[in-house]
Amino acid sequence: xxxxxxxxxxxxxxxxxxxxxxxxxxxxxxxxxxxxxxxxxxxxxxxxxxxxxxxxxxxxxxxxxxxxxxxxxxxxxxxxxxxxxxxxxxxxxxxxxxxxxxxxxxxxxxxxxxxxxxxxxxxxxxxxxxxxxxxxxxxxxxxxxxxxxxxxxxxxxxxxxxxxxxxxxxxxxxxxxxxxxxxxxxxxxxxxxxxxxxxxxxxxxxxxxxxxxxxxxxxxxxxxxxxxxxxxxxxxxxxxxxxxxxxxxxxxxxxxxxxxxxxxxxxxxxxxxxxxxxxxxxxxxxxxxxxxxxxxxxxxxxxxxxxxxxxxxxxxxxxxxxxxxxxxxxxxxxxxxxxxxxxxxxxxxxxxxxxxxxxxxxxxxxxxxxxxxxxxxxxxxxxxxxxxxxxxxxxxxxxxxxxxxxxxxxxxxxxxxxxxxxxxxxxxxxxxxxxxxxxxxxxxxxx
Amino acid sequence: xxxxxxxxxxxxxxxxxxxxxxxxxxxxxxxxxxxxxxxxxxxxxxxxxxxxxxxxxxxxxxxxxxxxxxxxxxxxxxxxxxxxxxxxxxxxxxxxxxxxxxxxxxxxxxxxxxxxxxxxxxxxxxxxxxxxxxxxxxxxxxxxxxxxxxxxxxxxxxxxxxxxxxxxxxxxxxxxxxxxxxxxxxxxxxxxxxxxxxxxxxxxxxxxxxxxxxxxxxxxxxxxxxxxxxxxxxxxxxxxxxxxxxxxxxxxxxxxxxxxxxxxxxxxxxxxxxxxxxxxxxxxxxxxxxxxxxxxxxxxxxxxxxxxxxxxxxxxxxxxxxxxxxxxxxxxxxxxxxxxxxxxxxx
Numbered sequence: 176x177x178x179x180x181x182x183x184x185x186x187x188x189x190x191x192x193x194x195x196x197x198x199x200x201x202x203x204x205x206x207x208x209x210x211x212x213x214x215x216x217x218x219x220x221x222x223x224x225x226x227x228x229x230x231x232x233x234x235x236x237x238x239x240x241x242x243x244x245x246x247x248x249x250x251x252x253x254x255x256x257x258x259x260x261x262x263x264x265x266x267x268x269x270x271x272x273x274x275x276x277x278x279x280x281x282x283x284x285x286x287x288x289x290x291x292x293x294x295x296x297x298x299x300x301x302x303x304x305x306x307x308x309x310x311x312x313x314x315x316x317x318x319x320x321x322x323x324x325x326x327x328x329x330x331x332x333x334x335x336x337x338x339x340x341x342x343x344x345x346x347x348x349x350x351x352x353x354x355x356x357x358x359x360x361x362x363x364x365x366x367x368x369x370x371x372x373x374x375x376x377x378x379x380x381x382x383x384x385x386x387x388x389x390x391x392x393x394x395x396x397x398x399x400x401x402x403x404x405x406x407x408x409x410x411x412x413x414x415x416x417x418x419x420x421x422x423x424x425x426x427x428x429x430x431x432x433x434x435x436x437x438x439x440x441x442x443x444x445x446x447x448x449x450x451x452x453x454x455x456x457x458x459x460x461x462x463x464x465x466x467x468x469x470x471x472x473x474x475x476x477x478x479x480x481x482x483x484x485x486x487x488x489x490x491x492x493x494x495x496x497x498x499x500x501x502x503x504x505x506x507x508x509x510x511x512x513x514x515x516x517x518x519x520x521x522x523x524x525x526x527x528x529x530x531x532x533x534x535x536x537x538x539x540x541x542x543x544x545x546x547x548x549x550x551x552x553x554x555x556x557x558x559x560x561x562x563x564x565x566x567x568x569x570x571x572x573x574x575x576x577x578x579x580x581x582x583x584x585x586x587x588x589x590x591x592x593x594x595x596x597x598x599x600x601x602x603x604x605x606x607x608x609x610x611x612x613x614x615x616x617x618x619x620x621x622x
Numbered sequence: 623x624x625x626x627x628x629x630x631x632x633x634x635x636x637x638x639x640x641x642x643x644x645x646x647x648x649x650x651x652x653x654x655x656x657x658x659x660x661x662x663x664x665x666x667x668x669x670x671x672x673x674x675x676x677x678x679x680x681x682x683x684x685x686x687x688x689x690x691x692x693x694x695x696x697x698x699x700x701x702x703x704x705x706x707x708x709x710x711x712x713x714x715x716x717x718x719x720x721x722x723x724x725x726x727x728x729x730x731x732x733x734x735x736x737x738x739x740x741x742x743x744x745x746x747x748x749x750x751x752x753x754x755x756x757x758x759x760x761x762x763x764x765x766x767x768x769x770x771x772x773x774x775x776x777x778x779x780x781x782x783x784x785x786x787x788x789x790x791x792x793x794x795x796x797x798x799x800x801x802x803x804x805x806x807x808x809x810x811x812x813x814x815x816x817x818x819x820x821x822x823x824x825x826x827x828x829x830x831x832x833x834x835x836x837x838x839x840x841x842x843x844x845x846x847x848x849x850x851x852x853x854x855x856x857x858x859x860x861x862x863x864x865x866x867x868x869x870x871x872x873x874x875x876x877x878x879x880x881x882x883x884x885x886x887x888x889x890x891x892x893x894x895x896x897x898x899x900x901x902x903x904x905x906x907x908x909x910x911x912x913x914x915x916x917x918x919x920x921x922x923x924x925x926x927x928x929x930x931x932x933x934x935x936x937x938x939x940x941x942x943x944x945x946x947x948x949x950x951x952x953x954x955x956x957x958x959x960x961x962x963x964x965x966x967x968x969x
Contacts, residue, residue, distance in 0.1 A: 238718070238721040241674060242717040245677075246714075248681060248685065248688075249706060249710055252695045252699025253706055253707065254700070254703075256696035256768065257696065259695055260692050260697070261692075263696065263927065264692050264927035266689075270689070271686045271689050271939075272685075273685065274678060274685040275685070276945075278681055278682065279675065279678055279682065279949055280949060282678050285674070286670075286675070286957070287671075290670075290671055290957075291956065340930070340931070341931040344934045573700035573703070584703075584704070584707040591711055591714055591715070595714070602722060602725050
């Protein structure tokens with residue numbers, strides 16, 4: 176393996192593992208805020224108990240997110256030094272803003288939120304929950320802004336020595352790409368949190384334990400999940416596709432497996448991209464649908480990969496194609512599952528319908544898979560560019576880090592993250608097992 | 623403008639060392655100072671609400687360094703590749719130890735995480751010290767402003783010095799002593815009874831090691847990095863920084879023996895701030911000196927981002943940091959006073 180491949184895998188592995196945690200905490204922060212609001216409005220202690228239970232799950236996930244997040248900022252310098260030197264003046268802005276504006280806010284009020292319910296009283300405690308939510312969504316904003324700049328650079332100019340200079344901070348923060356990408360990502364985290372909450376609720380109802388809480392979790396999870404899964408497809412998913420249509424046309428062609436430019440291009444439901452022969456094997460297509468979804472005209476021309484020189488093609492078309500189709504396929508299934516659950520909820524039959532509860536419970540891993548596939552689509556789709564159109568990925572890695580050194584640390588991270596994953600699952604399972612109705616014990620995590 | 627950001631980054635890093643320093647130091651002395659499970663819980667509770675926020679200074683300081691001095695960030699982070707990765711692993715293990723220790727009641731679980739927490743904290747103090755030593759000594763920068771250092775070679779200071787040589791090891795030991803005293807004074811401030819007495823005693827004993835190592839590293843550093851002497855000769859007003867450090871060092875000793883806990887801890891903060899600002903002042907305008915050819919050194923001017931970014935950065939940095947300081951004052955005030963284990967249990 177050459178060093179560049181290892182550097183890419185290094186970042187891909189650490190960032191993918193990291194994002195398993197924030198995608199839950201950002202969405203969960205919103206749902207906890209809803210629970211706290213319901214407790215305030217109804218005066219029902221039951222909702223406070225539910226909020227406290229999810230705060231425990233939140234705390235474990237948050238800690239995992241913090242410790243796996245620090246390596247990401249470091250890796251820009253350690254593994255991607257040439258990129259950092261060239262573009263640090265731009266993306267360093269958003270990364271530093273994340274630290275200054277959101278991490279300080281989040282870390283300060285998470286302490287108040289977790290430790291201070293009695294001391295603060297209900298109103299101030301609600302405010303602390305709100306500030307944790309605001310901090311985490313703000314943090315998401317700055318990170319997605321950083322990625323949006325790499326996908327579609329704005330607010331910059333190229334200096335005399337080829338370095339990338341910031342020319343407008345507002346251009347960076349109000350990147351047109353950012354709007355849909357941010358919303359798509361954040362609503363994705365609400366999808367994950369909704370499914371997790373509904374899934375834990377379904378588990379309680381199926382095992383006939385903590386049933387009162389189970390009903391609340393299923394209800395809130397299904398309602399939030401129905402809204403968010405639909406918003407995921409339209410308008411945010413649609414908006415994100417239009418970002419790609421206008422700014423990364425080779426990526427669109429590769430995602431859709433469209434090798435040849437076509438008028439009235441069909442939408443591929445399944446099929447295997449065959450790079451050697453530049454065609455899609457065994458396709459199942461909906462005629463003209465891709466043209467319509469892209470340009471709202473059934474016979475519109477959609478550019479295929481053949482319209483672009485191969486050195487502008489994403490370098491792993493099958494991975495891109497399959498990730499995209501997995502994301503879209505799962506997203507469609509999510510809408511169907513949530514619609515079925517909502518229908519049962521509306522008819523008052525959900526809590527007794529064991530097959531539907533089983534279905535909800537077993538959905539638990541799939542939003543994580545869909546989100547990961549979505550991010551692989553975004554990042555593999557950006558290739559062969561590190562900063563789209565101005566810096567290629569092979570120009571960005573650190574010059575003196577050998578493949579062996581990078582592989583050593585990659586394996587080190589894999590080992591540590593395996594241990595973290597085992598500990599995480601063990602602790603979260605214990606919390607779920609003990610349930611929300613456990614009397615508050617004297618023992619507590621320190622965070 | 624570069625100089626303004628040099629000062630701001632230096633202050634961010636110094637604040638990180640002062641703040642995360644006390645919880646790292648508390649970790650380093652954790653096993654010695656706290657014997658029973660209740661005592662150990664008290665130590666962890668004293669840093670519980672704040673350690674995560676303290677660590678944010680590292681991220682925010684790193685981010686600030688990144689956008690203000692991208693060339694320095696790129697060069698130093700890739701050059702110190704292996705030790706930085708180990709720092710990351712230690713930060714991960716330490717955070718997990720603090721967070722997960724009290725989730726399970728067992729005679730094995732707690733001592734295991736106490737050990738991880740303490741060892742990782744002590745090693746982090748050592749790594750950070752060695753990093754500082756490398757910056758003062760200089761690194762073999764090439765024409766592109768990059769380098770790569772092995773972990774160690776033969777521990778001498780010659781051309782092929784590794785990250786660890788006798789000088790950087792010396793600084794690492796001094797850093798461990800500094801943070802051990804700092805952390806013990808924090809524990810004395812935040813706890814009561816036997817634990818408080820023990821913390822105070824450990825601070826008093828470690829102080830002698832600290833004082834000896836500070837004298838030693840000060841003498842040696844002026845020999846090794848000629849820029850230090852040149853800076854203080856050119857701008858004698860800079861002597862205020864080492865004087866503050868000395869005042870902090872002596873004050874910590876006196877206040878600790880007079881049982882003025884808050885004063886002793888604040889003196890220790892002053893000492894750390896004084897030492898780090900002295901180093902920053904002494905190295906200026908270098909941000910990463912070269913140990914082979916001074917002309918290849920990274921300086922505030924050749925490592926800084928262009929003017930527009932630095933100017934516009936100031937527009938959001940100042941209000942942002944004022945807000946952050948506000949949160950810190952709020953958090954520290956709401957968790958002020960001695961730790962009481964019977965107090966409200968967090969969840």
